[in-house]
Amino acid sequence: MFNSAKFIGGFLGSLLLVSPLLAEPLQHKLGRIATDKEIAGWDISIGPDGSNLPEARGTVLQGEKLYQTKCAYCHGEFGEAVGRWPVLMGGEESLATMEPVKTVGSYWPYATSVFSYIRRAMPFYNPQSLSDEETYAITAYVFYLNDLVDEEFELNNESIMEIEMPNSAGFYGPDPRPDVQNVACMKNCVTGQGL
Numbered sequence: 796m797f798n799s800a801k802f803i804g805g806f807l808g809s810l811l812l813v814s815p816l817l818a819e820p821l822q823h824k825l826g827r828i829a830t831d832k833e834i835a836g837w838d839i840s841i842g843p844d845g846s847n848l849p850e851a852r853g854t855v856l857q858g859e860k861l862y863q864t865k866c867a868y869c870h871g872e873f874g875e876a877v878g879r880w881p882v883l884m885g886g887e888e889s890l891a892t893m894e895p896v897k898t899v900g901s902y903w904p905y906a907t908s909v910f911s912y913i914r915r916a917m918p919f920y921n922p923q924s925l926s927d928e929e930t931y932a933i934t935a936y937v938f939y940l941n942d943l944v945d946e947e948f949e950l951n952n953e954s955i956m957e958i959e960m961p962n963s964a965g966f967y968g969p970d971p972r973p974d975v976q977n978v979a980c981m982k983n984c985v986t987g988q989g990l
C-alpha cells in the first residue's frame with residue numbers, strides 16, 4: 796500500500812539533504828548570519844606555529860606593573876601563588892616525581908599557548924579584557940618569572956617563536972597507554988562475566 800506519510804517524510808528528508816547544494820542556504824528565519832568581524836572575535840585560537848598571533852609587543856618591565864595590579868593577588872608577586880590559586884613558576888624537574896608541580900615553566904609545551912591562554916582566560920574575574928599589548932607584556936613577565944627570558948626582553952609576534960619551553964619534548968604521540976591503542980572488539984567479545 797502506498798504510504799503517503801512516509802513518502803512525504805522521505806521527500807522532505809531528501810530536500811534537507813540536498814539543500815546545502817542549492818544556491819540559497821536553508822534559512823530558519825531566526826536571527827541573522829554572523830558577520831566576518833563577529834566570527835573573528837570568537838576565533839582567537841593561536842597555533843603552536845604562531846598562526847593567528849596578533850601583531851603587537853610588550854616588555855617584561857611593562858608586564859611587571861600590569862601583572863602586579865591584575866594578577867598578583869591570586870598568583871602571587873613572583874608567581875608563587877596566594878593560598879590555593881594556581882602557581883605560575885617553578886616546579887622544574889618535578890613532573891615525574893610523587894609531587895608534580897605543573898607551572899608555565901615546568902609543564903606548558905608552547906610559548907604561544909601561554910599567550911593564547913592568558914589572552915583568552917585571564918584575569919580570571921574579567922577574561923578577554925587585556926589588550927594585545929598588555930597580553931604580550933604580562934606574558935613576557937610570566938616567562939621572566941620562569942627564567943625563560945631576561946628582564947630586557949620584548950615579547951612580540953616574532954620573538955615569541957624563539958622561546959624554548961623546558962617541557963616541549965614532554966608531549967608526544969601516539970598515546971602510549973595500552974587501553975588507548977587497543978583495536979575495538981567487534982565479535983566474540985568478553986561480555987563482562989568472570990572479569
Ligand code: HEC
Binds near residue numbers: 868883912917934
Ligand atoms: C581571581 C584570581 C585570579 C586572577 C586575578 C588571575 N588568575 Fe590566572 N588563574 C586563576 C585560576 C583559578 C586559574 C585556573 C583556571 C582553570 O584551571 O580553569 C588560573 C590559571 C592561570 C594560568 C594557567 C596556570 C597553569 O599552569 O595551568 C595562567 C598562565 C594564568 N592564570 C595567568 C594569569 C595572569 C597573567 C593573570 C593576570 C592578567 C591572572 N592569571 C589573573 C585565577 C586568577
